[in-house]
Amino acid sequence: MAQVSAELQRELISVAHELADAAREATLAHFRAPDLTADTKETERFDPVTIADRQSELRMREILARRRPDDAILGEEMGQQAGSSGLTWVLDPVDGTRSFLAGTPTWGVLISVADDSGPLYGLIDQPYIGERFEGGFGIARMAGPHWTRPLRTRAPRPLAEALILSTFPEVGTPEEGAAFHRLAKQCRLTRYGTDCYAYALLAAGHIDLVVEAGLQAYDVQAPIAVIEAAGGVVTDWTGAPAHQGGRVLAAANPGIHAAALVVLAG
Incomplete structure (x- = not known):
């Protein structure tokens, strides 16, 4: 940098x-x-x-x-x-x-x-x-x-207490959708259709996870900057940088990020 x-x-x-x-x-x-x-x-x-x-x-x-x-x-x-x-x-x-x-x-x-x-x-x-x-x-x-x-993201808590958001219920491909729903089933509440506002809610400390797929750089770069500044973590589904888009996992803290990565990986 x-x-x-x-x-x-x-x-x-x-x-x-x-x-x-x-x-x-x-x-x-x-x-x-x-x-x-x-x-x-x-x-x-x-x-x-x-x-x-x-x-x-x-x-x-x-x-x-x-x-x-x-x-x-x-x-x-x-x-x-x-x-x-x-x-x-x-x-x-x-x-x-x-x-x-x-x-x-x-x-x-x-x-x-x-x-x-x-x-x-x-x-x-x-x-x-x-x-x-x-x-x-x-x-x-x-x-x-x-x-x-x-802005400050939420403190760590178990997946069973987590709130997870995504824009589309299908998320992406059938494989991507299956991985997302595997994770969502372990969370307390799942909501859809919030677009970029979901990332704002994560940065503000209201939710724990946003998981999406098929994104472009212009979909994620502003949310990455905001969430990381607030204490959160944003990567792709393997833990690699996500600023070029693709599969994105945004998490309130490193602990719940690590837990979500394990589930997405199957």
């Missing part, structure tokens, strides 16, 4: 919040609109993209072109843009577009800045609720309409 000066850290944090503010405005202009429609990015399944996704990413890229023109960008909707600084902004303009279409406030905007080693700092922003979770550069906190408080 490259050394990042205190001055640069302050600048990157400022830019990230400006991006999140712009994305809030762009997404809320369309959330719960009665005439909202979606295209699909795939033919075999419904993989929606809306005007909110596109406008949110476009607004963020415009800000980066002005404030950080030498940084690279990886965005879900507009792909990769090369840079020369060694830093990459990883953007998911609407994580949870299906939830966005359904009007449920579990979608979010994911923003992180990374070097070759992975994410350095990240934001999980839920515009409709008005909650923002941030982690990295010595920061772990959330701010919302009710309070601003530090």
Whole structure:
């Protein structure tokens, strides 16, 4: 990991919040609109993209072109843009577009800045609720309409007392789904459909595990930064780094992470 000066850290944090503010405005202009429609990015399944996704990413890229023109960008909707600084902004303009279409406030905007080693700092922003979770550069906190408080993950407890979340009940392939449900059966409570908000809840100390598969880098890099800053652990299902996506295991602490890894491995 490259050394990042205190001055640069302050600048990157400022830019990230400006991006999140712009994305809030762009997404809320369309959330719960009665005439909202979606295209699909795939033919075999419904993989929606809306005007909110596109406008949110476009607004963020415009800000980066002005404030950080030498940084690279990886965005879900507009792909990769090369840079020369060694830093990459990883953007998911609407994580949870299906939830966005359904009007449920579990979608979010994911923003992180990374070097070759992975994410350095990240934001999980839920515009409709008005909650923002941030982690990295010595920061772990959330701010919302009710309070601003530090983020801290849950202390270790047995799997039999754990709360586990995932976006889709099938999780991924049949093999991946079988591994997830093997783990879920050992937990106290399983919930689905929370998209990136599940990772925010883990960082805030409300749940113990998030397990997913088939993810992309823009799905996970901001959550990794936030959760690790709050004391949690995020890896793939073998314990290796997960910042490129794939199978992701996010855990509140090393103890429950180790227990979940054993079950996922069968």
